[in-house]
Amino acid sequence: MSQTGMETLGVQSGNSHPTGQVQVHTTKGGHRFEILPMQAYDFIHPAIVRMAALSARPALVYFGTLAQRHEVSRRALRVLLRSTRAEKFLDINLRAPWYNKRTLRLSLQFADIVKLNIEELAVLAELFELTGNDPQCQLKELMNQFELARAIVTCGEQGAWQINRDGRKIESLATSRSRKLVDTVGAGDGFAAVCILGSLLRWPMAITLERANSFASAICEIRGAIPDHADFYEPFCKEWEV
Numbered sequence: 001m002s003q004t005g006m007e008t009l010g011v012q013s014g015n016s017h018p019t020g021q022v023q024v025h026t027t028k029g030g031h032r033f034e035i036l037p038m039q040a041y042d043f044i045h046p047a048i049v050r051m052a053a054l055s056a057r058p059a060l061v062y063f064g065t066l067a068q069r070h071e072v073s074r075r076a077l078r079v080l081l082r083s084t085r086a087e088k089f090l091d092i093n094l095r096a097p098w099y100n101k102r103t104l105r106l107s108l109q110f111a112d113i114v115k116l117n118i119e120e121l122a123v124l125a126e127l128f129e130l131t132g133n134d135p136q137c138q139l140k141e142l143m144n145q146f147e148l149a150r151a152i153v154t155c156g157e158q159g160a161w162q163i164n165r166d167g168r169k170i171e172s173l174a175t176s177r178s179r180k181l182v183d184t185v186g187a188g189d190g191f192a193a194v195c196i197l198g199s200l201l202r203w204p205m206a207i208t209l210e211r212a213n214s215f216a217s218a219i220c221e222i223r224g225a226i227p228d229h230a231d232f233y234e235p236f237c238k239e240w241e242v
Contacts, residue, residue, distance in 0.1 A: 004230070010052025017043055024185055024224075031183060035066065035095055042070035046079040053083040061086050062196060063110075066093040068103050081110045087199070091192050092116035094123055101127050108146040113199070115152040115192050139163050152209070154191055154216075156184075160209050172209035174217065186225025191216040201242070211240060 001008050020039035025032045044067075061084060068074040081088060090111035093099070104127065108114065116124070118135060125138045128145065132138035139151055140163060154160045161171040191212045198208030215236060219225065227233070 007056070009056055010049065012040075012044055012048055014040060014043070016040075024183075026183070031185060033095055035098060038070075041067055042073050044073045044076040046072075046076040049076045049080045050083050053080050058084060058086045059200060060089055060196060062089045062091065062192070063107070064091040064093045065099050065103055065107055066095055068107070069098040074103070078106075078110075087112045089113045089115070089192070089196060089199070091188075092120045092124070094120050108142075108148070111146065112149045113151070113195075114142075114148055115154070115195060117154045117156070117188065121153055136161075136163065136169065140167060150205075152195060154188065159213055160191070162205055162209060164205075170205050170209065172206060172213055174213050181220050182223050184220050187216040187219045189225060190219040197242070211236075 001011070017038060017040040018036075020041045021036045023034040023036065025034060061081065063077055063081070068077055088111050090107050090113065092104070092107075092114065104124065121135055121138060121142075124130070124142060125132070128142065130138040130141045130145075132141050135153065139153060142148070143151055143163065143165070148165070150162055150164050152160060152162045157174050159171065159173040161169055163169050194212035194215045195208055197203075198205070198211065203211070218232070218236075222228075222232070
C-alpha cells in the first residue's frame, strides 16, 4: 500500500489469523468463489477502527456485506459507520452462505449509495418482499424503504443503470470496443472503484457509468482482479485527467 501511495492509517495486522483468501474455481459458465472462513478481516478491532475514523475524517466510506460475516468485524464496521458523517457506499456482496437478511437490512439502513448486480436485486426483492413487477420498480421500492440517495445496478455485458432519489434513471450500455474475455474476477470491484472516483470528483453520472463499464471490461481482459503492472491504469488516468 505504501509503495502505491495509499494511506495506511487504520490498517491492522496480527499473527493469529491468515490474510484473507478467496479461491476462485473456473467453471464452464464462468467462475465460482470459495471464500475461506476465519480470516484476518473477520477480526478487525472496533476500538482501533474508531480511532482511525476520527483521525482520517473520510469523505466516503465504502463497505460491503461479506466483511460482516463474523461478529467481531461486524461490530467494528458499525463503530466505523457511526463514527463518521461521510457518505456511505454499500457494495452488496451476496456470497453464500455468508449473508442473511438481518445483515443486509442493517447495511442498507446505513447506506447512502448502493451498488448491486441484477441477480442480487432479484434476491433482495424476494427477501424484502418488493412487489414491483420489473427490476426498475423493485429498485425504486428498495430505495424508498431504506431512504437511499441513489442505487446502481450492473448487468454484465448489458452495461449498468442508476436510479436517483428523484426516480430518474440513467443508463450506460457496455463498451462496444472488441475485447478478449479472460475472466470476470474483480470486474465488480473495479466498477465500484470508478463509481467512487466519479462521486468524489463530481463527474456527471452518465460519464461515471460509462467509465466504470470501460474499466470493468478492461479488468475482464486480464487474469485475476489486479493488474501485474501499474501501466494498466495509465490510459484511464490520461483520458480521465486524474
